[in-house]
Each structure stands twice: as C-alpha cells, then as structure tokens.
Amino acid sequence: MELLKKAIAGTMESxxxxxxIIPWEKDLEINLKSDVEKQYxxxxxxxxxxxxxxxxxxxxxxxxxxxxxLDFVIKARVKTALYRASQGGSYE
Amino acid sequence: MSKxxxxxxxxxxxxxxxxxDIYIYKPDAIMFDLEDSVSLKEKDSARFLVSEALQNVDYRxxxxxxxxxxxxxxxxxxxxxxxxxxxxxVIRLPKTETAEDVKEVEKIIxxxxxxxxxxxxxxxxxxxxxxxxxxxxxxxIAKSSDRLIGIAIGAEDYVTNLKTKRTPEGTExxxxxxxxxxxxxxxxxxxxxxxxSYVENMEGFRKEVEHxxxxxxxxxxxxxxxxxxxxxxxxxxxxxxxxxxxxVLEAIKRAEESGSGxxxxxxxxxxKPIVERAKRVVELSxxx
Amino acid sequence: MDKYKIDFKDKGKITRKSxxxxxxxxxxxxxEIQDSMTISFHHHFRNGDVVGDMVMKILDKKGIKNLTIFPxxxxxxxxxxxxxxxxxxxxxxxxxxxxxxxxxxISSGILExxxxxxxxxxxxxxxxxxxxxxxxxxIAAPHCDVQGNANGFEGKSPCGSxxxxxxxxxxxEKTVVLTDDLTEExxxxxxxxxxxxxYVVEIENVGIKEKIMxxxxxxxxxxxxxxxxxxxAQVIEELDIVKNNFxxxxxxxxxxxxxxxxxxxxxxxxxxxxxxxxxxxxxxxVKLHExxxxxKLMDVQSFDLSAVASLKNNKNHxxxxxxxxxxxxxxxxxxxxxxxxxxxxxxxDTDFNVNVITGSDGVFRGASGGHSDxxxxxxxxxxxxxxxxxxxATVKEKVLNIITPGxxxxxxxxxxxxxxxxxxxxxxxxxxxxxxxxxDINELKEMAEKIxxxxxxxxxxxxxxxxxxxxxxxxxxxxxxxx
Numbered sequence: 084m085e086l087l088k089k090a091i092a093g094t095m096e097s098x099x100x101x102x103x104i105i106p107w108e109k110d111l112e113i114n115l116k117s118d119v120e121k122q123y124x125x126x127x128x129x130x131x132x133x134x135x136x137x138x139x140x141x142x143x144x145x146x147x148x149x150x151x152x153l154d155f156v157i158k159a160r161v162k163t164a165l166y167r168a169s170q171g172g173s174y175e
Numbered sequence: 176m177s178k179x180x181x182x183x184x185x186x187x188x189x190x191x192x193x194x195x196d197i198y199i200y201k202p203d204a205i206m207f208d209l210e211d212s213v214s215l216k217e218k219d220s221a222r223f224l225v226s227e228a229l230q231n232v233d234y235r236x237x238x239x240x241x242x243x244x245x246x247x248x249x250x251x252x253x254x255x256x257x258x259x260x261x262x263x264x265v266i267r268l269p270k271t272e273t274a275e276d277v278k279e280v281e282k283i284i285x286x287x288x289x290x291x292x293x294x295x296x297x298x299x300x301x302x303x304x305x306x307x308x309x310x311x312x313x314x315x316i317a318k319s320s321d322r323l324i325g326i327a328i329g330a331e332d333y334v335t336n337l338k339t340k341r342t343p344e345g346t347e348x349x350x351x352x353x354x355x356x357x358x359x360x361x362x363x364x365x366x367x368x369x370x371x372s373y374v375e376n377m378e379g380f381r382k383e384v385e386h387x388x389x390x391x392x393x394x395x396x397x398x399x400x401x402x403x404x405x406x407x408x409x410x411x412x413x414x415x416x417x418x419x420x421x422x423v424l425e426a427i428k429r430a431e432e433s434g435s436g437x438x439x440x441x442x443x444x445x446x447k448p449i450v451e452r453a454k455r456v457v458e459l460s461x462x463x
Numbered sequence: 464m465d466k467y468k469i470d471f472k473d474k475g476k477i478t479r480k481s482x483x484x485x486x487x488x489x490x491x492x493x494x495e496i497q498d499s500m501t502i503s504f505h506h507h508f509r510n511g512d513v514v515g516d517m518v519m520k521i522l523d524k525k526g527i528k529n530l531t532i533f534p535x536x537x538x539x540x541x542x543x544x545x546x547x548x549x550x551x552x553x554x555x556x557x558x559x560x561x562x563x564x565x566x567x568x569i570s571s572g573i574l575e576x577x578x579x580x581x582x583x584x585x586x587x588x589x590x591x592x593x594x595x596x597x598x599x600x601x602i603a604a605p606h607c608d609v610q611g612n613a614n615g616f617e618g619k620s621p622c623g624s625x626x627x628x629x630x631x632x633x634x635x636e637k638t639v640v641l642t643d644d645l646t647e648e649x650x651x652x653x654x655x656x657x658x659x660x661x662y663v664v665e666i667e668n669v670g671i672k673e674k675i676m677x678x679x680x681x682x683x684x685x686x687x688x689x690x691x692x693x694x695x696a697q698v699i700e701e702l703d704i705v706k707n708n709f710x711x712x713x714x715x716x717x718x719x720x721x722x723x724x725x726x727x728x729x730x731x732x733x734x735x736x737x738x739x740x741x742x743x744x745x746x747x748x749v750k751l752h753e754x755x756x757x758x759k760l761m762d763v764q765s766f767d768l769s770a771v772a773s774l775k776n777n778k779n780h781x782x783x784x785x786x787x788x789x790x791x792x793x794x795x796x797x798x799x800x801x802x803x804x805x806x807x808x809x810x811x812d813t814d815f816n817v818n819v820i821t822g823s824d825g826v827f828r829g830a831s832g833g834h835s836d837x838x839x840x841x842x843x844x845x846x847x848x849x850x851x852x853x854x855x856a857t858v859k860e861k862v863l864n865i866i867t868p869g870x871x872x873x874x875x876x877x878x879x880x881x882x883x884x885x886x887x888x889x890x891x892x893x894x895x896x897x898x899x900x901x902x903d904i905n906e907l908k909e910m911a912e913k914i915x916x917x918x919x920x921x922x923x924x925x926x927x928x929x930x931x932x933x934x935x936x937x938x939x940x941x942x943x944x945x946x
Contacts, residue, residue, distance in 0.1 A: 092220050098192035098853055119854050121824045121945075122918035151853030154916055155231035156191040159223040166219060195914075196851070199690060199878045233913075400686035 084138045090167035093152075093160040100152035102131075102164040105144040111135065117149035130154055134161045143168075179203045179462070180325065180365050181394040181410045182403050183240065187212035188221035194228045200400035204238040209254050210245075210269050218250045222257050229261040239263040240301060245270055246279060255280070259287040259298055265324060270332065271302035272309045274319035281320050296322060301367075305329035306336045310351045313358035325365030327396065328355050343379055345386065356391050365393040374399045384409045412456045420456035423449060480609045482663045487641065488521050490662045494637055496527060499554065500598040503533040503635065505628040506560075507603075507615060507764065511674030512540040514603035514641050517666070519547050529554030533595060535586060535627035535785070536560040536830055540674070548574050557595060559583060560830025561820070561929075569928055570826040572944040578827075578929045580820055580866075580942075583763070584789025584796065584836035585934040587630045591786060591793075594936060600635035602628045602660075603669045607642035608650040611660030615765070615782075616775040618644035620672045623765020623774050624744075625654040629784035632659040643669040654782055680745040680767045683721035687878050691718040691847050694899070695805060695876045696725030701897040702843060702890060704803050705729050708738040708758075712804040712837055715743050715766050718847040718876075719805045723747045730756050741788070741797050742833065744780075749773040752780065761797055763788040763833075789836035791934040798833070798840030806834055808846045810862040813904050815869030815884050817846060818862040820931065823855045825921040825945040827929070831866050835934055838871035843890070846872055850879040856911035856918070858904065863921065865940045866931060875904060882907055922946040 086106035093101040113128050131145060134157075145161075152160070184202035186193050188209045197205055207228070213221045225241060241263045243254035258266060268280055277300065284298050300322040304310055310333065317326055328351055334340055339347050352368065359366035368387040371380045384395060384406050395406055412420070423440060427450055430438040438445045484490045496502070502522075504515045515534060522530065528551045536559040537544070545568035547553045557579040561569060569578055581589060589595045604625065605618030615625040620643065632638045632655045639662040640655065683689060695718065699705060705726070713723045724747065730737065739759040740748045746769030751757045753773070760780040765771050773780045786793045798804075809829055810818040817838075822828040838844040848857045857877065873890060875882045882904035883890050894901050922945070929942030 096190075096192060098195060119824075119918075121921060123854060123916065125919065126916055151855065152191060153195055153854060153914065155227040156195070156224065158231075159191075159227040160220070162227075163220040163223045166223070196687075196878070200686065401689065 084140055084165060084169050086140060086143060086165070086168040087170050088168060090164045092163035092167060095148065095150060097150050098152055098156065099150055100157050100160050101148040102160045103146040104161075104164045104168045105146070106168065107142055107144055109142065109144070111141055111143060111145070113145045113147065115147045115149065117147070118151050119149070127157060130157055131161055134158055135165070138162075138165050140165065178238065178324075178365075179394075180238070180367060182397050182406045183367060183394060184397045184400065184403065185212070185370065188225040188241075189213045189217045191224060194224060195232065198233075198235045198237055200403055202237065202397060202400075202403055203394065204240055204265075205234060206240040206242055206267065206396070207263070208242045209250070209258075210242050218244065219253075222250075222254055226257045226261040229263050238265065240265040240267050242267040242269060242303070252283075255283050256287065259284055259293070260291050262293065262298070265299040265301050267301040267303060267327075269303050269329070270305045270309070271316055271326075272304075272306055273312050274315040277302055277316060277319040277323065281322060284322070298322065299324045301325050301327065303327045303329045304351075304355060305332035307333070310354050313354050314361065317358040317362035317364060323362070323364055325367055325393070326355055326359050327367035328352060328369045330369035343382070345383065352387065352390055352392070360391070366391070368392045368395040370396045370398050371402070372398065374401065377401075377405065381405050381409065410459065411462070412460045416456055417460040420453035420460075423453035424457065482611050482661060483609050483645070484662055484664050487517065487639075487664050487666065490639055490664055491518075491521055491525070493662075494599055494639075496522065496599060498528045499530065501531040501533050501596060503597045503600045503631050504535075505602060505625065505631065506534055506536040506538055507622040507625055507627060508540070508670035508675050510539045511620075511671035511676075512538060512603070513668065513670055514601055514666075515541055516543075517641075518601050519544070519552065523547055523550055523552045527552060531555040531557065533557045533597060535583070536832075537562070537565060539563050541565055545573060555579075557581065557586070557589075559586060559832055561827040562829060566827030570821075570942075570945050572924070572926055572928055574928065577927045577941070580831050580929055580931045582789065582831045582835045582866075582934050583627065583785050583833045584791055584798070585831070585932055585936070586627075587784070587786035587788075587790040588792050588934065588936065589932075590630050590634045591790070592936070597631060597635035598637065600628070600631035600638045602632060602638060602640045602655060604628075604640050604642045604655065605669055606644045606646070606650055607640050607663055608646050608648060608657070609663065610649075611640060611655070611657035611663050612650040612653040613640050613642065613655040613660070614650055614653050616771050617650070618642070618669070620668070620670045620675060621768070621771045622670065622675055623771040624762040624782045626763035626782060626784045626788060629654060630786050632656075637661045639664060641666050641669060643667060676765070676767050676771075678768050680715065680720065680747060680769075683717065683724070685717065687849060688717040688721050691849065691876055691878050692721030693725055694881065695722050695845055695847050696729055698845065698874060698876060698881060698894070698899055699726065699803055700729050701899055702893055704843060705733055705735050707735050709735070709802045710737060710739045710741065710800055712740065712742040712801055712841070713748070714805060714807055715745055716807055719807055720745065720747065722805050722847070723751070727751055727756060741801060742837075744770040744773075746770055749777075749780070752777065761788070789833050789840070789934070791836070791839070796840065798837050801837060801841035803843045803845065804837040804841040805845050805847055806837065808848045808857065810857060810859060811846060811848065811872070811875055812859055812862045812869070813908055815872040815875070815904065816862050816865045817867040817869070817872055818864045819866050820929075821864045821942060823863065823918065823921075825863055825923065825943070827942070831931070835867040835871070838867045839934065843873050844871060845874045845876060847876045850877040850907060850911050851914050854915050856908075856915050858907045858911045860908060864931060864942055868933075868939065875907070877907060879910055880907055
C-alpha cells in the first residue's frame, strides 16, 4: 500500500485508540502513549507493527494515543488510518 | 421453532466501547449500524470497526445484523464488500422501496460470496421499509428473495414521508404496521417493529410493545439495553397461557394415542392453528 | 481543693470559653508539637477537606520533621502531600486510602517508611489498643460550641456523621476542633463531646462546600451497572435474605448503589421491612427509611446532603463511630450483625481474594475502607464488578495485593456471569435450582483474559512501600515499589 498523506483515525474515548500515520522516508517508528502501557504496551506495539507489515507499509511514523482499546479496535483503527492515508486504496 | 427475534438491539458502528461487549444484555439480535447513527466522516472507520468486531469478538451465538448504507449512497458498495467478508448473519437494507432494491443487493452479495469462497446463501437479508412507497410495496418486497428473513418498519422517516408525526397512540403507523405484518406472514418471514426513542418513558414503551405484540409482530428494534427486559416480558406467555397450552398439547397426545379424529377440549374444537399456537407458547415459556 | 476554689468574681466565666483560640498556629505552638509525633485528621470532608493541609503547612513552616500522619483516609485534597514528604515533614503515613498523585508518588518510592493501610475497623482497633498513639487529633467540625461539643450535621458546610473522628477525639493525647460555625449555644446532640476536646479554633471555612458532598447521590442509569445490580438483587432474593428484620449494607458507587433500588422493589413485593441499613449512608437509603422500609440507619459516613438532613431530623438515623461500626475487637460491632453486604472490587482472583487498594499496574489507587470488615462480619458478602474495565480484567489468577481474603468473599456478580466461593456449599445449593446461573470463577477468568489478552507482569523493586494490615492487626500483604 502506498501512503499519500498523513491520516488520523479513532477517538480519545475510553476503550478507543487514536492512530496517526505520517508517511516519511525513514524506517517505521511507533510512538505509544497508553493508559495500560505496563500491562499491554509491548503487545500493542507489536500488533500495530503486524498490521502495518500486512499492509506492506515500511516507511511511516505512527503515533498512538490509547485509552484501553482491545486488539480488534486497534486493528480496525490502524487499518482505517492506512485506508485514509492511502486515500481509499484497497487494504489488500 | 423459528428463530426468536423479540429484540434487535441497535449499536452505532462507530463506538468501540459499546461494540466490544454489547452481548452482555442478551438481546435476541444485535444490529451494528453503519447508516444513520454514524456521521459521514466516520462511515469508513465504522466499517472497519464492525468488520474487525465480527471477526474477533465472540457474540455468544446472538444473531448479528449489519445495517449498511443504501446503494444510492457513496458508502453502500464498500459496506457490502467489507461486511459480506466479515460474515454477519444478516445484512439489513435501509429505506427499501421495491423488490428491485432487494434484488440489486442480493446480486452483489451473491457475487461477493463467490469471490470470498463463502457458502452461497449463507448471508441472509432484512429489509427496512421507511416510506409510503415501501409500505405499498411491502408484499413484493417480502417475497423478493429467499435470503430475506424479515422486514421492519422505520417509523421516523415514514411519518415524515406521510407529512405527519408520531403520537403515543400510534394511529399514524397502524396501516403501515398491519400492511407489513400481512406481507411478512404471507411470505413466511419475520415482522419487526420500529424503535421507541423515549428511553425514560418505560410506561409508554410497554404500552407500545403490548400493542404491537397484539397486532402479531415478532419483535421490536431496541435502542437502549434497558428496554430489553420489558419486551422479553411482554412476549413471554403468562402462567395461565402456558398451562392452557400444555392442556392443548395433552389433549392432542391423548387423541393421537386413542386414534380419534376430532379433538375437543373443554367443549371447544381444537384444530391445527390452535395446536400451532400452543406449541409456540410452550417453547416461548421454556426460554424464561 | 484549692484548684477548684473559684473567686465569686470569676464565677461562670472560667471554663466556658477557655478552650477557644483564634489562631491555629498559636495552638500548635502551645501544643509543643515535636518531630516524630503522630497527628491525625478525618476525611469526612472528602475532596473538600482543607484542615489537613492547613495543619501541614504550619508544621512544615516550623521545620517539624518526621511526623506520622494518621488520617482516616486520604483524598484528592491531599494530592500534593508529596511535597511534605520531600521536605521531611512527613516520615510515615497510616491511612485507609491512597490515590491520585500522592498514590503514584508513594508507589514510586518517595517515602522511606512503608505506608500502613488499615480498614476503618482496623484503624479504630489500632487506636484503641494503643498500637498507634495519636499525639494530636485535628478535627474539622461543621458546628461546634465554645466548650468543644461538636457535630457534623449543622453549620454552613455540614458533612453528616463524624464517625471516624469520634475515636480520635476519645483516645488522642490532645484534640483540636476547627470550625467555621462556632456558637455560644450548647451543641447538643454532639458527635464529639466537649470533654474529649482541648482546643477550639474558629476558621473561615472548614471545608470547600461543593467538594464535600453532592446535594443528592445520582441515580444510576448506566445500563451495565443496572444489569449487574439487577442480577445481584436476584441473587439476594434467591438466597432468601429479604425477610422481615433483615439488615444490609450497600456501597456508594455504580452497581452497588443501584442494588439499593432493586432491593427496594423486592422488599415492597414481599412486604418486608428491614431492621437496619449500615454504612456509608446515601439519600437512596434514606428514602427507604423514610418510606418505612428500613427501621433504623447506622451511619458512620454520610454521602450526601439528603443523608445529612436525615441524620439531623430522623430519630432513628444514628451516628456511629468507627469502632462500633467495624472494629474486630469491639464485641458490639455492627458488621457482625449484617445479613448481606454488597461491595465493589478493583481485582478479584480465582481464590476470591479482593484488591481494592492498587490498580492492575501496581500503583495505589483505592482504599481499604470497610471492605474487609464487612466481608468478615456479614452472613453473605457479594462483590459486584464488571468483568473487564476498559482493557483491564477484574477477575484474574492472582490479585496484585490482598485487602480482603477470599475466605470472607462469598459471591461475585459480574456482567458476564455469577460465581460462588466453592466453600459456600449452602449458597451453591440454594442457587442451583434458581434462575441464577452459576459459573466457575476460573471460567470467568479465562473469559476476561480472552477479551483483554494476557497482560505482562508488573515489575517491582525490592522496596516495600506499603504494608496491608488486616483488621486484627496482622500484616497480610506488602506493596512493593513499582519500577
């Protein structure tokens, strides 16, 4: 997937995660701010990485603000941000 | 016994906090909405959210329904593409006016099922009728597809179309309700009533539920979990009804065993419709 | 004999106002407070408390060091107390609750000496037994007369019951009452008798009115809380607890609060009148009392203005002190007479041990309160909680810290199902043939983990930052510093 612009998905509501994806030349960088950093920080980072890799994204800065989102919500928000960043390109 | 659809609980497809555990309220069906309760900006995010939810959350065997945006909008096609893949039990069409509307969507679903390797016919459909034209075409809509498991009435848009407004008595909805019901029964599918928005008015709500149950509806759309209990209560047979039904079934059994043809109970002839009703009452009672 | 001889000119003037002082600082000087002393205050003013900080400021200015502060609990009003730890003023803390910024500070290890966490009953026991000796008790009172009789239900910022403070006043070396409503008229009925009071100081505001309490406790509308409450009321009914002259205690938060409403429905349906309701008293419980459904109210802490008004006006609404409420060593304590108590929990494990003091990240964010006391005293103890809060599982393999041992917890009601402590064969029997479906608590734990994913273990250091003292004085758990 080719990222054409930066995009945001998700809200700051409880159980949600705000995902900002900014395409850049550098390698993948994931910045996480989470209510549950200690318990799930690593799990969240690796899940986000997985979704990005599936989408063939290697060069982006991903900023995450998590309010205790479950895995399926994280997946959905990251996929949405990618969709918006690629301006509606197919996820597959 | 045919599937219970006493309550269909609406969940906005854009709210993770509600989607993640809506099953705890044990409605008969859950409707994830991609349409009216989702803002235009969030149509895409709701689509992804509901898709991931359907594939990852265990909804405890509760029937899952997704209300997509109409094909006449820019979102309908994408909704169908993603939702058929996520495999909810039912896809619900908004604002259905003709049999063509249903057939159009059915064709797309069929193609998608083929593309995704899903068993043909697995994805069921539901049609919401929300306009005068739709109400007048209720019969053709109800019979338009084998996938159609039910039709529902959407009162807000309908009464606006009629150029009137909703009242507690609901006279303005009587024709539409009866028309829909008859069409549904003729086609052998379910009939669902519209939402009741005044969540605080439990008394008014109960009256409406009793009214539509009396008309013959299978159930109602619910917008707040607090409404579920009332609907299930109203749709549950009373102790008397249960005992009467048991008596009927007993009488049938005795008649069958003794080989007699005509059955009578307490001076009343019991024929097929009465037996059918009795069976349903017993089954409904067992749920509670 | 000479000491009691009064010159006729001085008759009637001596003891009446002799305790009254205008200046708190002068009183503190007079008291000669020294390093390493123990001072106490109560938390009946909750987030609107000002007296605690007022005293700390003065003591800090005077360069006092290494005090033990011994409040009945700490609230957001004490969030900045980390500064006093850093300045060396506070060397030790004993409290029921620890949250917010102060909770985080303590969890990160700023205090050398571990905090001692006690329940309300446990605190009373410690004071009465002499395990903790209070040098000076500072008691904020909404209403006080010049001789020192004080109560909490009159004045411009009433707080209701002063139950926690009553024990302090009785046993402290010296007691200072601070009030913004000082009267010449005798303040009877009193919560604190004048003979337990040494000084009375008039101050401008005894508390921040809006933060002390709400006008009325909110009605519960959250569907999840209602779901849990309804299920709980069903359990209570199936256990045959709702009978004439039964007694109960319900909490003030979420589901626990909503249970009161369903209990009411049940009582009306069965034509039952309860003997008493205990605890933290809310307007919802007052309503039951005023409707004639509950004969007496025993109030150790009033939660809203409705409860305050009732305490003042209803003759069967009694103020009780912390020892009478929940002290394990008090042969007349009320928790031992409870038929049922409904409590909340931050965490509960598969042995039914409950944690209400630290969050799943190991940081202080709760209070022991009356939890372990009521659990131990009541015939049936029901814990209510959602299975998952956000991404945090409530039910797990092992809780991080134990406040209430599982042996005293009987039933867990969550939004995903009900579990019963296997030791309570009698309860399992009763519920077996009822509409309430019981699950194994391990099943609930698995369910929770499936939803949230397995959390990583919390990393601690070796430093003990908290000691959890059970109501009988034994240390049942330690809280470690979070890395």
